[in-house]
Amino acid sequence: MRLQLLQLVLAALCSTACTSKTANIPFYIISNGETPSLGRPGLTPIGKQRAESCIPNVFSQLNIGLIITCTVDRDGKEGLKCAAANETAVPLAKTLGINISTCATGDGADDDCPNNTLQKFNKNSNQSVLFVWDSTDMEDLIENVDTDAGLDNDQLALHADLILTVNPKDLRNVAVTSMNCTGIDGTA
Numbered sequence: 001m002r003l004q005l006l007q008l009v010l011a012a013l014c015s016t017a018c019t020s021k022t023a024n025i026p027f028y029i030i031s032n033g034e035t036p037s038l039g040r041p042g043l044t045p046i047g048k049q050r051a052e053s054c055i056p057n058v059f060s061q062l063n064i065g066l067i068i069t070c071t072v073d074r075d076g077k078e079g080l081k082c083a084a085a086n087e088t089a090v091p092l093a094k095t096l097g098i099n100i101s102t103c104a105t106g107d108g109a110d111d112d113c114p115n116n117t118l119q120k121f122n123k124n125s126n127q128s129v130l131f132v133w134d135s136t137d138m139e140d141l142i143e144n145v146d147t148d149a150g151l152d153n154d155q156l157a158l159h160a161d162l163i164l165t166v167n168p169k170d171l172r173n174v175a176v177t178s179m180n181c182t183g184i185d186g187t188a
């Protein structure tokens with residue numbers, strides 16, 4: 001009787017843990033596109049070009065099923081760039097016909113939201129999640145999904161072209177690449 005119960009429990013555990021292990025779907029993290037100085041809203045012309053032509057081009061190759069972006073919690077600090085992150089994400093979402101989920105940033109935010117939303121999506125899907133996050137809040141996101149790009153957080157805040165590709169089986173195994181957007185990334 002006891003043994004049967006144990007077997008049932010093990011089978012139940014395996015149906016979630018074991019399939020997510022075999023599926024091994026990577027997830028991706030990018031930041032908002034370039035924003036104007038002095039806290040002016042929106043994206044710069046370069047940021048807009050990145051969002052409207054380059055990102056849809058790069059990420060439509062990567063089997064993305066859900067985009068997660070951030071919102072600013074009502075207690076959140078000034079100057080957060082979640083509106084720019086959303087603006088960066090919208091053209092890709094439209095191109096792919098997929099939804100954008102949100103998680104709050106800031107003091108009152110639920111730190112488990114990014115991980116929970118990711119895990120919930122990949123329970124029922126083999127498509128990848130793409131986080132499009134506030135460039136000034138990358139450190140929190142990276143901590144909340146328990147990964148580590150081995151990069152100085154300033155690098156992530158400074159360079160809007162970076163893509164982190166995270167292996168969910170080994171969260172410390174992160175590939176860092178550039179979007180290589182034509183005419184705007186790399187050296188002149």
Ligand SMILES: *[C@@H]1O[C@H](CO)[C@@H](O)[C@H](O)[C@H]1NC(C)=O
Nearest residue numbers: 070071082083086087090102
């Ligand atoms: C993202 O931008 C779209 C288009 O402007 C808007 O409809 C949507 O409400 C925005 N979402 C968030 C979370 O700000």
Ligand SMILES: *[C@@H]1O[C@H](CO)[C@@H](O)[C@H](O)[C@H]1NC(C)=O
Nearest residue numbers: 065066096097098099100101
């Ligand atoms: C987007 O969200 C809406 C509302 O939750 C849902 O009805 C729709 O099926 C979703 N679309 C996709 C492509 O997942």
Ligand SMILES: *[C@@H]1O[C@H](CO)[C@@H](O)[C@H](O)[C@H]1NC(C)=O
Nearest residue numbers: 019022023123124125126127
């Ligand atoms: C995900 O992929 C695995 C292995 O290929 C497959 O068994 C499973 O049915 C797929 N799940 C979904 C929701 O497509």
Ligand SMILES: *[C@@H]1O[C@H](CO)[C@@H](O)[C@H](O)[C@H]1NC(C)=O
Nearest residue numbers: 112115116119143144145146
């Ligand atoms: C993310 O969620 C998974 C599954 O619920 C859990 O095992 C893991 O510990 C969570 N990671 C973090 C950083 O909370």
Ligand SMILES: *[C@@H]1O[C@H](CO)[C@@H](O)[C@H](O)[C@H]1NC(C)=O
Nearest residue numbers: 058163176177178179180181
């Ligand atoms: C960008 O170019 C580098 C160097 O050529 C390459 O390794 C990387 O895969 C490219 N990134 C993408 C997203 O294709």
